[in-house]
Amino acid sequence: MSGTSNIPFLDLVTPHAELKEELTAVFTAALSTAGFIGGPMVQGFEEDFAAYCGTSHCVGVGSGTDALRFAFLAAGIGPGDAVVTVPNTFIATTEAISQSGARPVFVDIDEATYNLDPALLQRYLETDCDYNQETRKLTDRRTGLRVAAVTPVHLYGQMADMDPILELAGQYNLIVIEDACQAHGAEYFSRKQNRWCKAGSMGLAAAFSFYPGKNLGACGEAGAVTTNDEGLARRMRMLRDHGQSQKYYHQVEGYNGRLDAIQAGILRVKLKHLPEWTQQRQAAAVRYRELFGETGARVILPHQPEWSKAVYHLFVVRVQHRDELMKQLGAVGIGTGIHYPVPLHLQEAYNSSGYAMGDFPVTERVAAQIVSLPMFPQLSASQQSRVVSGTITHLSVAVTS
Ligand SMILES: Cc1ncc(COP(=O)(O)O)c(C=O)c1O
Incomplete structure (x- = not known):
């Protein structure tokens, strides 16, 4: 670009022009097989993305919001529960909490990282909640709700400080669902595990968005959940597909929240880059x-x-x-x-x-x-x-x- 031309906040045109041939090949393949829903493109991307994140499972879904919602639901979070997160995030984080039936509770961020402050999380758990050692139930005193989970958001592509968050979660029996929607490939050095861990591999499950402007973006809406928990992955596969694991046999009421095959094929191409x-x-x-x-x-x-x-x-x-x-x-x-x-x-x-x-x-x-x-x-x-x-x-x- 010349010295005076506009500088966009985000250039989404150039990468698609550069990958035009590879991307149009995905459309051509889908058109020739009419494989628009499920099938090898979705499965192939799920395998590649799980490997990229260092998790055993990836479940492709319709958006990052679906990913969060299905993760909360599959983890058993629902009415009567509270989920702790930050007020400095995109509203999808809290929409998904509310849509699971739970209620968002906020803890402030660390001024240096703009992410959940573990010291403030600890203060909230110790001073605003009651913990019953026998039942391992944590209750928020203000609302009377059971505090069931914590959702650190790796905002701007920067990791939240996961070691102390996981430590507190273990101490207070909280499920950790990471919001990794902005953090594809970010890494955290766990002092506890003495190794680098990828975003999305540290909690019970993690949500990713492939909204076009994300670091890994689809040519439309798409998302995924990563997890090492096989049962959770199975439940999320059902939830995204009307609660069925076999066509027309519905174990639960689910959603239409599948990842499109064409988007999966596109994401698979882009993941290599x-x-x-x-x-x-x-x-x-x-x-x-x-x-x-x-x-x-x-x-x-x-x-x-x-x-x-x-x-x-x-x-x-x-x-x-x-x-x-x-x-x-x-x-x-x-x-x-x-x-x-x-x-x-x-x-x-x-x-x-x-x-x-x-x-x-x-x-x-x-x-x-x-x-x-x-x-x-x-x-x-x-x-x-x-x-x-x-x-x-x-x-x-x-x-x-
Ligand atoms: C932090 C965060 N959480 C959740 C989402 C929701 O993702 P999607 O727009 O794919 O539903 C986004 C994406 O905008 C996000 O940035």
Whole structure:
């Protein structure tokens, strides 16, 4: 791209142009067999993605939201239960909790990683809940609900600190369902296991989204659940297919939540390229750090703890005067985004949840300052220089005016 052309927040056209032949071959194969639902393309992708995540099973479903919902349902979570998660996430996390019949309970994030803060989780479990040692039942005092699960979200492609979360979950008998919808291929160094673990391999199950803009994106809607639990995988296969494991013999009421064969075929093609795309994103993140570093600007860059290999689904920085910065960058053709502008506990949809402004100060503080800069594998060094100089120009004006 030239020095003055627009820099999109996300370029979804180039990767599809590059893979056009491989992708159209998937359509051709599906058309020639009319194998649109289930079959070898779905099974092949499930096997490949399970291997990629280091899990024994992958169940392809219709979206990341389906993946979360089916994981909660298959894990036995339902009415009377509460599931702990963060207010700094996309609403699908809590929609899936509510749609399983349970209720979301929020714990604030760590200001450095923007993910669930294990110390605040511990404080919530110890001070806001009662634990019955005999029944191993944890009760939220405010709502009287059984706290059944915790859902850490690996937001922006950055891992939540899983060791202490898993430790607390073990101590309080909580199921862990990871929301890995933004974290395909991210890795966590478990001090406990003394090894790197892939996102989606550490909880009882994990949800992935293949929404087109994700690091691994379909050409439409798609999602998957990964797990090492065979029984859970079997239940999710039934739930996604109207509660049947044999055609027209329904053990339970289920859903129409299958992964399309064409999407599975496309994802299988793209999965082969994911390691390279991830490296390109990581290299772009290093370049942003170098470029911002040289300027000494007052921009808070993403923090990457030594135990995390982030995959930079998003490159989120914090600045003063965020809205003005976005306007200024937009005026010179640079796309940006906010993930997310309104914390979930302050969304209208949760007006009746009993939460109020001030309940989760870290999330509230960062929500007013975060901005996602352009990030995609094909982002060039010169485009990044323009993003950084555009940001710096604005910040120096904002500071002196
Ligand atoms: C953190 C998070 N959770 C869940 C989802 C839901 O995924 P989908 O849009 O595929 O339903 C998304 C995707 O947007 C997400 O970013």
